Every structure is written in structure tokens, then in C-alpha cells.
Amino acid sequence: MAFDIFVIAEHRDGKLKKSTGELLTVARKLAAAGGGKVLAAAIGAGASKTASDLAAWGAGTVLIAEGPALEHYSSLRWTRVICDAIATRKPAVILMTVSSLSRDLAGRIAARANAVLASDCTALSAEGGGFKLVRPILAGRALVTAAHAGPAPLLATLRPNVFAAEKPAQPGAGSIETLAVADDPKDARVTVKSFVAGGGTRPELAEAAIVVSGGRSLGSADAFKIIYELADSLGAAAGASRAAVDAGYAPHSIQVGQTGKTVSPVLYIACGISGAIQHLAGMRTSKYIVAINTDANAPILKLADYAIIGDEFEVVPLLTEEFKKALKT
Amino acid sequence: MKIAVCVKLVPSTTALIRVVPGGKSLDFTGVEMVLSPYDEFALEEALKVRDKIPGSEILVVSVGGEASTKILEHAYALGVENCVLVKAPDADAPAAARCAAAVLKPYTPSLVICGRQSIEDDQWQFTGMLAELLDLPHVTAVSSFALAADNVMAECKRRIEGGEETIDVALPALISAEKGLNDPRSPTLKGRLNAKKKQIAVKMPAELGIDAGALSPSLKIEAYAPPPPKSPGKVIAKPPKEAAAELVRLLREEAKVI
Numbered sequence: 001m002a003f004d005i006f007v008i009a010e011h012r013d014g015k016l017k018k019s020t021g022e023l024l025t026v027a028r029k030l031a032a033a034g035g036g037k038v039l040a041a042a043i044g045a046g047a048s049k050t051a052s053d054l055a056a057w058g059a060g061t062v063l064i065a066e067g068p069a070l071e072h073y074s075s076l077r078w079t080r081v082i083c084d085a086i087a088t089r090k091p092a093v094i095l096m097t098v099s100s101l102s103r104d105l106a107g108r109i110a111a112r113a114n115a116v117l118a119s120d121c122t123a124l125s126a127e128g129g130g131f132k133l134v135r136p137i138l139a140g141r142a143l144v145t146a147a148h149a150g151p152a153p154l155l156a157t158l159r160p161n162v163f164a165a166e167k168p169a170q171p172g173a174g175s176i177e178t179l180a181v182a183d184d185p186k187d188a189r190v191t192v193k194s195f196v197a198g199g200g201t202r203p204e205l206a207e208a209a210i211v212v213s214g215g216r217s218l219g220s221a222d223a224f225k226i227i228y229e230l231a232d233s234l235g236a237a238a239g240a241s242r243a244a245v246d247a248g249y250a251p252h253s254i255q256v257g258q259t260g261k262t263v264s265p266v267l268y269i270a271c272g273i274s275g276a277i278q279h280l281a282g283m284r285t286s287k288y289i290v291a292i293n294t295d296a297n298a299p300i301l302k303l304a305d306y307a308i309i310g311d312e313f314e315v316v317p318l319l320t321e322e323f324k325k326a327l328k329t
Numbered sequence: 330m331k332i333a334v335c336v337k338l339v340p341s342t343t344a345l346i347r348v349v350p351g352g353k354s355l356d357f358t359g360v361e362m363v364l365s366p367y368d369e370f371a372l373e374e375a376l377k378v379r380d381k382i383p384g385s386e387i388l389v390v391s392v393g394g395e396a397s398t399k400i401l402e403h404a405y406a407l408g409v410e411n412c413v414l415v416k417a418p419d420a421d422a423p424a425a426a427r428c429a430a431a432v433l434k435p436y437t438p439s440l441v442i443c444g445r446q447s448i449e450d451d452q453w454q455f456t457g458m459l460a461e462l463l464d465l466p467h468v469t470a471v472s473s474f475a476l477a478a479d480n481v482m483a484e485c486k487r488r489i490e491g492g493e494e495t496i497d498v499a500l501p502a503l504i505s506a507e508k509g510l511n512d513p514r515s516p517t518l519k520g521r522l523n524a525k526k527k528q529i530a531v532k533m534p535a536e537l538g539i540d541a542g543a544l545s546p547s548l549k550i551e552a553y554a555p556p557p558p559k560s561p562g563k564v565i566a567k568p569p570k571e572a573a574a575e576l577v578r579l580l581r582e583e584a585k586v587i
């Protein structure tokens with residue numbers, strides 16, 4: 001039986017997030033294995049602007065839901081649009097990125113669409129007519145391999161940066177269909193009233209290819225400047241340990257770890273971070289890890305691919321200079 | 330106002346958890362079990378709301394094994410009115426959500442508060458499912474919660490990628506707590522003594538109309554594995570300036586990441 005794969009695109013005002021390319025790459029592989037189609041849905045203000053990009057990433061059908069009722073995010077309205085699409089298109093798999101959006105929606109969609117949810121997947125493949133996936137549990141202390149054979153659809157949220165994003169040689173047909181939005185007054189019970197942008201010009205932490213993080217040993221908010229400068233020299237996002245956040249040196253929005261954000265960049269640079277289990281929970285799937293630490297026995301060194309044993313106040317500014325030089329050539 | 334809080338017992342975040350050779354199960358012997366950290370914020374927010382609105386009461390629900398009485402005793406010591414334990418030790422998030430919904434539906438709470446995520450299977454699944462089963466609007470990972478004067482609407486703040494959302498939600502509603510929502514209190518001695526007089530109501534899923542099928546796991550777990558071992562990395566033993574240059578070279582030429 002052919003199975004279709006349904007990708008929920010993420011975008012802000014029509015600009016696709018990088019991770020959506022990753023979802024569509026996985027979707028194409030799964031669809032190819034099952035002889036099915038790739039569908040992608042974009043919802044909210046600017047959604048129709050994503051259509052050509054979604055086609056370029058291989059979506060055969062692009063479902064657009066836009067309009068006054070979807071001007072501002074509402075978990076109930078989004079759930080309705082997505083679940084109506086699932087009911088009519090009957091995909092075998094629904095893919096979302098691990099993000100604030102999927103954290104808010106996935107459980108609700110799974111309950112309404114009778115889907116089986118697997119959060120935070122780091123591997124997903126079609127196998128023997130069903131699907132096999134890997135997800136970390138217990139803050140990364142163990143990995144679970146699980147199987148899903150249907151008939152209920154599988155709703156999988158995928159960690160950003162873990163799956164490759166490759167554009168297909170041939171774009172998908174990208175035939176656009178507009179999703180009607182049934183306006184149930186009950187959906188007005190929750191709605192986003194306002195959004196205040198913060199975080200400045202650095203890339204989004206959860207999606208950044210490079211993350212530079214600082215720990216408690218920086219000693220002040222002012223000293224965190226050296227972390228931001230190193231991050232900026234690489235076009236990286238900045239992160240912090242919980243101890244640094246609790247001490248007020250960095251905002252909670254950039255905390256990495258179990259009680260903060262999970263990141264999985266290509267390169268993670270930990271400056272003066274000991275590597276407590278709860279910090280590792282948020283970054284251990286990074287591809288390359290660099291540690292700068294005065295203590296050659298700090299636990300982070302067990303995970304580090306490269307380490308400099310030294311004082312961050314000395315090493316970090318030197319690194320910033322070296323990166324600036326290297327990236328100019 | 331009737332307020333409900335859902336709490337879960339989880340392994341302590343620092344405990345060493347081994348995969349049993351063969352990968353068929355995890356070894357929890359000797360592992361300390363604790364209240365899931367985010368649920369502390371959920372309990373505190375419930376106490377704050379109750380103390381603000383005269384005539385309010387709190388019902389705390391946990392779905393789990395006998396050991397979960399520990400966290401319900403803690404809730405009593407904090408001063409909540411009622412605790413229910415649904416005995417379903419092997420329930421996964423969807424099954425637990427069904428059990429909790431069966432308890433909460435007849436209770437008709439105006440506000441249900443959960444933690445952002447249980448730090449065990451990290452599914453972020455229970456809250457959205459429970460909200461759907463109870464037909465309540467929900468807001469996840471709330472870092473600020475303010476009831477409007479009428480106690481019918483509430484304003485929530487939630488940090489998302491690139492900024493912060495302010496969300497209006499109509500009660501009855503479900504919210505999940507993010508760190509920073511409040512400062513959880515500790516039980517007082519008097520609270521602890523009072524807790525000893527309180528009874529935890531124990532329910533079996535069957536009593537709640539939940540059959541074995543609704544408790545069976547949604548995903549078939551095939552194997553557990555420890556995180557992949559890392560081969561020892563390179564320590565660049567050079568004076569700072571040379572070390573910095575060498576690191577940049579390695580990241581460029583060996584790792585090829587910049």
C-alpha cells in the first residue's frame with residue numbers, strides 16, 4: 001500500500017525555516033520507500049508565499065491555509081486545519097520540527113487525529129511496511145528504538161540539524177490547494193494577542209549551525225560579551241548554562257539543557273562549562289563539540305572532539321580574532 | 330475556583346541509568362525518584378491562584394505506580410485539598426492522559442496546570458492530549474500567568490523562537506508551566522503534619538472505565554541503547570595563541586565545519 005507523507009511547514013511571514021527543508025528531505029525518502037506522495041501544508045500569515053519554496057524542496061502538493069482567522073497563531077485553529085487535512089488526505093506519517101509550535105500542537109493533534117506521537121526523533125526510516133525511529137529519553141541518557149506499524153498515522157517531530165537537507169534534482173509539482181478554514185467559535189478560546197521580537201540579529205538558537213555557550217565562570221553579564229563576540233565572529237547563536245542564567249549573566253531564552261533549549265548544531269563551543277548531565281541533555285547530539293576549560297578533568301571533555309585547556313578570558317578573545325582572520329580568507 | 334494539577338514521578342535528573350545488556354530494558358535499581366521538576370512550578374501556580382480566589386480548591390492527579398504516593402504526599406504537605414492516584418504503573422503518555430481525563434472530566438476544573446514536559450520520556454505529549462480529551466483550550470510552556478479581574482480570561486506569556494508571545498485564553502483552560510513561572514515554596518512543618526491526616530484516593534483504570542486496550546503502549550519499543558560512545562577528542566596542548574590558531578585550523582581542515 002502506498003503511503004503519503006505530510007509535512008507541516010514552519011515559516012514566519014512566508015519565509016520558510018531551514019528545518020522545513022530537513023523535513024521535506026526525510027519526507028521524500030519515506031514517500032519513495034512507500035511509493036507515496038509528499039504533501040506540505042503552510043498555515044498563517046504569508047503562507048502562500050512559501051508555495052514555490054515548498055515545491056523546490058519536493059512537495060508534490062502544497063496546502064495553504066491563510067486568512068483573517070489565521071492572522072495570529074491559535075493552537076485550536078491550527079489543530080483544526082491540520083486535523084481536517086489529515087482526515088481527508090490520510091497520510092501515513094505527519095512530520096513536524098521540534099519547535100515551540102510542535103511542542104504546543106503535537107499532543108493535541110495526536111489526540112484528535114488518533115495519531116501515534118513520537119517526539120524528538122533523531123532517526124526515522126520506512127521498514128517492512130511500517131516505520132522505525134530513534135528518540136533520546138531521560139535527557140539523553142538512553143536512546144529508544146521504536147517501531148510503528150500503523151494503521152494509525154505516525155506523527156513524528158524531528159530534531160533540527162540532525163537530518164540532512166538536500167534539494168531534489170527535480171522540484172515537486174507543487175500544485176497548490178487552498179484549505180478551507182472552518183470557523184468554529186470555540187477555537188477563539190485561545191489566541192496570540194501580541195508577539196515581541198527579541199534576541200537581536202543572531203540566528204535562532206534551536207536551529208543554528210554553530211552555537212557558542214558560556215558558563216557560570218564568566219562571572220558577570222558584562223563578561224558574557226566575549227561569548228557574544230565569538231558567536232558573532234562565526235555567525236553563530238549564543239547559549240548559556242543554567243548556572244550562568246540563574247546568576248543573571250545571560251537571559252533564560254538562551255539556556256541550553258534539560259530545562260532550557262535543546263540544540264543540535266554542527267559545531268558547539270562550550271566556554272567554561274563543566275558539562276553537567278542536564279547541560280549535556282541539551283547539546284550532546286551536536287556533531288562537533290569544542291570545550292574551553294581550565295579543568296582538564298571537566299566532564300565536558302569526555303564529549304569534546306577538540307579541547308583547549310586554558311582560561312576562557314584569554315583563549316576566547318584570541319579565538320575570535322583567529323576566526324575573523326580565517327573567515328576572511 | 331476548582332484547580333487541577335497533574336504530577337508525575339520521574340528518575341532524578343542526575344541518576345545513572347544503565348541499559349540492561351541486550352538492550353531490552355533499563356535498570357532503575359537504586360535510582361532516586363522525584364517529582365518532575367516542572368511540576369513543582371505547576372503546583373506553586375495552583376497554590377497561588379487558590380490563595381487569591383476565595384473558596385478555591387486544588388485536586389492533584391498522578392498516574393503511575395504505588396511509588397507515586399511520595400509526590401502526592403508532598404502535594405498534601407504543600408496544602409492542596411485532594412489527591413488522586415490512578416494506578417497504572419506502565420501507562421505511557423497517551424494512556425496516562427486518558428486516565429487523568431477520566432478523573433478530571435467529572436471534576437470540571439476551571440484551570441488545569443501541568444509541567445512543560447516530564448523529564449523522563451520527554452514526549453511533551455500529555456498536556457495537549459489531556460486538553461483535547463477535556464475539550465479545553467491550552468497554552469504550553471507558560472512563563473507568566475495572570476487571571477483577568479473576571480477570572481474568566483487569563484493572559485499567558487510564552488517564549489518562542491525569536492521572541493515572546495502574549496496569549497489570551499478563556500477559562501476553563503489548561504496551561505503547562507515553564508521554569509520561571511514562579512518560585513516554588515517548600516512544605517512547612519505544619520503542612521507536613523497535616524499531610525499525615527490526609528488520604529490519597531486510589532483509583533484503578535477499570536473503575537474509571539478505561540480498558541486494557543486504552544492502556545497499551547502507543548509505540549512499540551524495540552530496544553534501548555546508551556548514547557553512542559565518543560572516541561576521545563584532541564586536547565590542543567599549546568600556549569593560548571597557538572592553541573587558538575590550531576583549533577581554527579582543525580575545525581577547517583579536519584572537521585570541515587567552518
Ligand SMILES: Cc1cc2nc3c(=O)[nH]c(=O)nc-3n(C[C@H](O)[C@H](O)[C@H](O)COP(=O)(O)OP(=O)(O)OC[C@H]3O[C@@H](n4cnc5c(N)ncnc54)[C@H](O)[C@@H]3O)c2cc1C
Pocket residue numbers: 214215216217240241242243244255256257258259260261271272273274275276277278279282292293294295298310311312313342366
Ligand atoms: C533539574 C535540573 C535541571 C537543570 N537544567 C539545566 C539546564 O537546562 N542547563 C544547564 O546548563 N544546567 C542545568 N542544570 C544545572 C547543572 O546541574 C549545572 O549546575 C550547570 O550546568 C553548571 O553550569 P556551569 O557549567 O556553567 O557551571 P559550573 O558547573 O560551576 O562549571 C564551571 C566550569 O567552568 C570552568 N572554569 C572556571 N573558570 C574558568 C576559566 N577562567 N576559563 C575556562 N573555564 C573555567 C570550571 O573548570 C568548570 O568546569 C540543571 C540542574 C537540575 C537539578
Ligand SMILES: Nc1ncnc2c1ncn2[C@@H]1O[C@H](COP(=O)(O)O)[C@@H](O)[C@H]1O
Pocket residue numbers: 335336337365367368371390391392393420422425429442443444445446447448450451452453454455456
Ligand atoms: N503519568 C502522569 N501522571 C500525571 N501527570 C502527568 C503524567 N505524565 C505527564 N503528566 C503531566 O504532563 C506534563 C508533561 O508531560 P509529558 O507530556 O510526558 O512530557 C508533566 O509535567 C505532568 O504535569
